[in-house]
Amino acid sequence: MKRMTSDTGNVIVEFIGITVALLIPLSFISNSCIQVANAYRSTEASARTAARAFVVSSSDSKGYYAAKSVVGVVSDDFESQNSEITTTISCTKDPCLLPGGFVTVKVSKAVNLNLPSALGARSVVVAAQHTSVVDEMRVP
Numbered sequence: 001m002k003r004m005t006s007d008t009g010n011v012i013v014e015f016i017g018i019t020v021a022l023l024i025p026l027s028f029i030s031n032s033c034i035q036v037a038n039a040y041r042s043t044e045a046s047a048r049t050a051a052r053a054f055v056v057s058s059s060d061s062k063g064y065y066a067a068k069s070v071v072g073v074v075s076d077d078f079e080s081q082n083s084e085i086t087t088t089i090s091c092t093k094d095p096c097l098l099p100g101g102f103v104t105v106k107v108s109k110a111v112n113l114n115l116p117s118a119l120g121a122r123s124v125v126v127a128a129q130h131t132s133v134v135d136e137m138r139v140p
Contacts, residue, residue: 039124057097085108087105102132103131106127
């Protein structure tokens with residue numbers, strides 16, 4: 001039996017093996033990072049816009065409705081409607097729209113990561129909040 005001493009052709013096989021072994025985990029990780037970044041941008045924009053919509057409303061009930069509506073619209077803009085969005089609105093005065101009061105809107109959402117179950121965590125919660133001041137010159 002004659003033994004082969006040539007290594008021709010092995011470099012291609014090794015390159016393909018190493019490339020696949022590195023690129024598959026890297027693609028999972030980068031996809032997850034992009035999902036979390038998109039969720040962060042979505043929650044940040046939603047909270048800021050909802051707080052602004054609340055403080056320019058004519059009444060508290062219309063403010064709550066406007067804030068919740070804005071969160072839904074902004075989430076649709078970021079194409080993040082596949083996860084549940086939680087909106088919490090708190091005020092420093094009662095009613096909320098008294099001049100000089102602060103309205104804080106906190107938006108949070110769970111991001112489902114497309115990771116294999118062997119890697120552990122399958123979802124991450126991303127949250128953002130924004131506080132807006134009710135205009136001092138507002139007529140109650």
